[in-house]
Amino acid sequence: MAYQLYRNTTLGNSLQESLDELIQTQQITPQLALQVLLQFDKAINTALANRVRNRVNFKGSLNTYRFCDNVWTFVLNDVEFREVTDLVKVDKVKIVACDGKRASYTCVMILLFDQLLDTPHL
Amino acid sequence: MASSANSNPVPKLYRSVIEDVINEVRELFLDEGVDEQVLMELKTLWENKLMQSKAVEGFHTEEQAALQAAAQQQAQQSQQVTQQTQSQQVLLPQQQQVTNWQSTRPNVTSAPQQQVIVQDPKILQHMSATGMSAAATAATLALPTGVSPYQQLITSQGQILQVVRAANGAQYIIQPQQQMVLQQQVLPQMQPGGVQAPVIQQVLTPLQGGLPQQTGVIIQPQQIVLTGNKVQQNTQVMQMAGQAGQMQQVQQVQQVQQAQGGAAQGAPQQQQQPQAQGGAAPGAPQQQQAQQMTQPQPPMMLQVDGAGDTSSDEDEEEEEEEYDEDEDEDKDKDGGEDGQVEEEPLNSEDDVSDEEDQELFDTENVVVCQYDKIHRSKNKWKFHLKDGIMNLNGRDYVFSKAVGDAEW
Numbered sequence: 001m002a003y004q005l006y007r008n009t010t011l012g013n014s015l016q017e018s019l020d021e022l023i024q025t026q027q028i029t030p031q032l033a034l035q036v037l038l039q040f041d042k043a044i045n046t047a048l049a050n051r052v053r054n055r056v057n058f059k060g061s062l063n064t065y066r067f068c069d070n071v072w073t074f075v076l077n078d079v080e081f082r083e084v085t086d087l088v089k090v091d092k093v094k095i096v097a098c099d100g101k102r103a104s105y106t107c108v109m110i111l112l113f114d115q116l117l118d119t120p121h122l
Numbered sequence: 123m124a125s126s127a128n129s130n131p132v133p134k135l136y137r138s139v140i141e142d143v144i145n146e147v148r149e150l151f152l153d154e155g156v157d158e159q160v161l162m163e164l165k166t167l168w169e170n171k172l173m174q175s176k177a178v179e180g181f182h183t184e185e186q187a188a189l190q191a192a193a194q195q196q197a198q199q200s201q202q203v204t205q206q207t208q209s210q211q212v213l214l215p216q217q218q219q220v221t222n223w224q225s226t227r228p229n230v231t232s233a234p235q236q237q238v239i240v241q242d243p244k245i246l247q248h249m250s251a252t253g254m255s256a257a258a259t260a261a262t263l264a265l266p267t268g269v270s271p272y273q274q275l276i277t278s279q280g281q282i283l284q285v286v287r288a289a290n291g292a293q294y295i296i297q298p299q300q301q302m303v304l305q306q307q308v309l310p311q312m313q314p315g316g317v318q319a320p321v322i323q324q325v326l327t328p329l330q331g332g333l334p335q336q337t338g339v340i341i342q343p344q345q346i347v348l349t350g351n352k353v354q355q356n357t358q359v360m361q362m363a364g365q366a367g368q369m370q371q372v373q374q375v376q377q378v379q380q381a382q383g384g385a386a387q388g389a390p391q392q393q394q395q396p397q398a399q400g401g402a403a404p405g406a407p408q409q410q411q412a413q414q415m416t417q418p419q420p421p422m423m424l425q426v427d428g429a430g431d432t433s434s435d436e437d438e439e440e441e442e443e444e445y446d447e448d449e450d451e452d453k454d455k456d457g458g459e460d461g462q463v464e465e466e467p468l469n470s471e472d473d474v475s476d477e478e479d480q481e482l483f484d485t486e487n488v489v490v491c492q493y494d495k496i497h498r499s500k501n502k503w504k505f506h507l508k509d510g511i512m513n514l515n516g517r518d519y520v521f522s523k524a525v526g527d528a529e530w
Binding site: 003005006008009010011013014015017018019021022027028029032035036039040042043044045046047048049051052053054055056057058059060061062063065067072074076079081083088090092093094095096097098099100101 | 131135136138139140142143146147150151154156160163164167168171172175178486487488489490491492493494496501503505507508509510511512513514515518519520521522523524525526527528529530
């Protein structure tokens with residue numbers, strides 16, 4: 001399972017809304033919609049990892065930080081995002097970051113399965 | 123549009139993701155027994171919403187539209203001549219329409235005729251080229267006041283539609299390219315041998331001096347249906363559920379070709395003369411006609427929530443507020459009596475600000491990503507992030523790596 005992190009983006013939200021509309025008109029089942037979203041998770045994770053190659057710098061002041069369930073959530077103020085081409089300034093931005101090392105996520109899953117199957121990995 | 127040195131990777135990325143997802147779930151859809159048409163509808167809805175959000179430049183869809191139109195044109199060349207020329211007609215105004223619509227966007231609120239006129243020359247050219255009646259000097263579209271061209275949609279067959287947003291927030295689709303039709307005449311577009319069932323065509327009226335309105339496009343506030351058809355104007359069945367707001371003075375007889383007489387919902391929109399609204403009150407006759415024209419549309423509903431809501435909740439809130447105020451007053455009185463003047467609430471000197479909730483912002487700028495390393499030294503934080511999607515000031519950006527500094 002890939003991170004469901006990207007569902008709350010323009011791309012993800014528009015997909016969810018479209019699926020909701022189809023569900024309301026009963027053209028698809030909620031189960032099917034969920035499958036589509038899972039597929040979307042895979043696709044966006046793959047696409048970001050493989051098809052994007054650019055770098056961004058940013059600078060600002062940190063308002064709040066939170067680390068919970070291996071997810072960092074920051075709120076920054078007066079931030080400048082700088083790319084080679086252009087500069088974007090915002091007063092406030094929220095950054096939600098999941099662990100980039102899938103190992104941690106995978107480890108958790110492995111441990112869970114170990115408990116289920118009584119097959120100790122470690 | 124000026125071509126930038128660095129192409130924006132976002133539209134391509136999104137497009138590739140959409141294609142991947144749609145292709146991957148095609149099997150799922152078939153397994154569930156869901157028609158391919160629904161899959162296409164999902165794709166269209168998805169793309170439309172993306173375009174509506176304006177978070178991505180929609181140029182990629184235009185390119186695709188051009189590609190599709192080219193492919194469509196080639197496919198149609200084996201068909202009849204008139205269709206051929208008309209499809210060419212489709213191609214050329216497309217590019218024009220892009221600029222037209224976009225350039226006329228700010229002009230909407232005044233003189234809808236302006237927009238109309240802009241498109242005239244284009245259509246006139248084609249009209250004369252195709253030898254059709256030149257009576258179609260009128261604009262193809264007239265937008266009512268308060269309606270602004272919003273986005274351009276591409277149907278799966280590559281037709282460019284204009285999504286228009288009325289002042290009340292309802293969204294409509296205008297199908298800009300239509301065959302020219304004489305005033306009050308409906309010319310059969312398809313050859314008699316065609317398979318088409320009743321063709322509803324756009325009725326255009328020539329610009330008459332002084333007439334503030336042209337017959338425009340039927341804008342169905344709730345359902346806009348374009349039935350798919352193999353010939354020519356392959357329009358796709360689309361339904362836009364929108365608010366049943368007031369319809370301004372725009373009506374268009376959409377050219378809806380009902381394939382095999384299939385039910386086109388809300389389609390039969392053969393208008394008699396909508397020009398009667400010339401100077402009349404825009405609201406009422408519009409709604410009447412709209413309601414007459416659109417059949418399966420639900421009855422127009424006025425919004426009753428919000429200000430017009432029932433007062434039960436308000437009463438409860440008022441009661442609670444009064445109760446709280448009484449408590450506060452008592453506390454203040456007690457404080458005063460004790461000799462401790464506490465005029466300000468106790469949390470007035472607290473660090474945490476309550477005003478964060480009150481900030482108004484159009485878009486919450488969000489970055490969704492993964493972290494490689496988060497480092498802190500005293501109050502200096504360093505962020506090493508990757509694979510992120512950002513929405514800043516309403517627009518989308520992506521990055522494969524991001525490095526940041528912040529002071530807490």
